[in-house]
Amino acid sequence: MVPLSWVKELSSRINVDEMVKLACQLIEKKTVNPPGNECLVKDIIIRYLKKLNARVKVKESSPGRCNILGYIGEGKPEVAIISHMDVVPPGEGWKSDPFLPKIENGRIYGRGAIDNKGPYAASWAAVKAIVSSNLPLKGTIILGAVADEERGSTYGMKYLLKEGFSPDFCIIPDGGSLNEIVIGEKGRLEIHIKTKGRSAHASQPEKGENAIYKMAEYLIHLKNLKLEGKVHPLFTPPTISVGEIKGGEAPNIVADSCLITVDIRYPLEMDEKDIILQLKSLAHRCGIQIEIESDVFSIKPHLLDEKNPLVENFKTVANSMGIKLSLGTMGGITLAKNLYFQKIPSVVHSPGIDPVAHQANEYVDIDNLVVCAKLWAGVIYKTIMDK
Numbered sequence: 001m002v003p004l005s006w007v008k009e010l011s012s013r014i015n016v017d018e019m020v021k022l023a024c025q026l027i028e029k030k031t032v033n034p035p036g037n038e039c040l041v042k043d044i045i046i047r048y049l050k051k052l053n054a055r056v057k058v059k060e061s062s063p064g065r066c067n068i069l070g071y072i073g074e075g076k077p078e079v080a081i082i083s084h085m086d087v088v089p090p091g092e093g094w095k096s097d098p099f100l101p102k103i104e105n106g107r108i109y110g111r112g113a114i115d116n117k118g119p120y121a122a123s124w125a126a127v128k129a130i131v132s133s134n135l136p137l138k139g140t141i142i143l144g145a146v147a148d149e150e151r152g153s154t155y156g157m158k159y160l161l162k163e164g165f166s167p168d169f170c171i172i173p174d175g176g177s178l179n180e181i182v183i184g185e186k187g188r189l190e191i192h193i194k195t196k197g198r199s200a201h202a203s204q205p206e207k208g209e210n211a212i213y214k215m216a217e218y219l220i221h222l223k224n225l226k227l228e229g230k231v232h233p234l235f236t237p238p239t240i241s242v243g244e245i246k247g248g249e250a251p252n253i254v255a256d257s258c259l260i261t262v263d264i265r266y267p268l269e270m271d272e273k274d275i276i277l278q279l280k281s282l283a284h285r286c287g288i289q290i291e292i293e294s295d296v297f298s299i300k301p302h303l304l305d306e307k308n309p310l311v312e313n314f315k316t317v318a319n320s321m322g323i324k325l326s327l328g329t330m331g332g333i334t335l336a337k338n339l340y341f342q343k344i345p346s347v348v349h350s351p352g353i354d355p356v357a358h359q360a361n362e363y364v365d366i367d368n369l370v371v372c373a374k375l376w377a378g379v380i381y382k383t384i385m386d387k
Helices: 006-011 016-027 038-050 113-132 157-162 211-223 272-286 309-320 335-340 366-386
Strands: 055-062 065-074 078-084 102-104 107-109 139-146 169-172 180-185 187-196 239-247 257-266 291-299 326-330 346-348 363-365
Touching (some): 006 113, 016 366, 038 065, 065 113, 107 113, 113 139, 113 363, 157 335, 169 309, 187 211, 309 366, 363 366
Parallel strands (some): 078 139, 078 169
Antiparallel strands (some): 065 139, 102 107, 180 346, 187 257, 187 291
8 A cells, every 4th residue: 555645746736827828829729520530739749758758659530530548667566547629619608719718817718628638737847747757666657638539539538549559547537627537438329319390381281290290298297207227326417408309301391200319318227118108108199190219329327336446546646636526427527438348437526616518608617627637646546556
């Protein structure tokens, strides 16, 4: 067991100015996904990894889609901390240019500040603290910047896993909050629901059967549907969101079809087949015929054992810093899910407090980045030395 006296040693070596500078340099690069183009940050990431004397591996899964891994140390165990470099489109409502980072009132503003470039900078600062200390080190630390998380990780983590990426433990700084570590994520079921009608000339709608009206009626009931089923105590109840609707061929034709895309997030202990049955049962009660295509996208919920060493180390180091961490789950899907189903224990943690990811005027508190850098440095070091 590593004594906790080293926590202060690591905390004292967090370089705040370097961390903030790195975060701002990354935010300036427009890695909006789609198309991603995460290779825009490659030179920055490599330059900072060289400051750690890391062995750098760049894996370009597709033109412009870079995954950059820095390796420090040798052998087992391998402890990774992985962030993603793609960001969502900025959207409207920004008070300043989303790709010209602004520091104001102790915060960094910009697209990617919290999701996920600020946390990468804190991860780098954490690893730098370990490397620059006089503490003994065994095993391998992996600092990763990956592609395509916002659109399913096909060109990022899924690609790396197929290539053999397999650390012993992984920290994902991309969810939860400063006072909560996420050890589980809901399942996600994306389905298409379709109603059918009969076309006719729009001047004589009574001769047709409008599929859009059928869908509208179904949606009224779907909005109020509470999915039933057992919910694991660490999870919140399931949610239903209608994200897309398409219907009709032209405004002067009665629509003979209408299709919606539904996103369902469901907890551990619920079953996808039962969810589909409940949606069909709702239609039957309403007297509406529907068709369901249920294999659009599906991934199951997961929950890491609370006794996993990585979870225990988070709690131990946080406690030594005076931080009370709770254990939680989330409805969003992070890189941790892909890792979990490859039997790689992963914990999600974030410097966030307010839900600002994917919103206009996204920001991260610099003080929270510092706290996370100190905590992650301690967790990485304890995990790598205890194994």
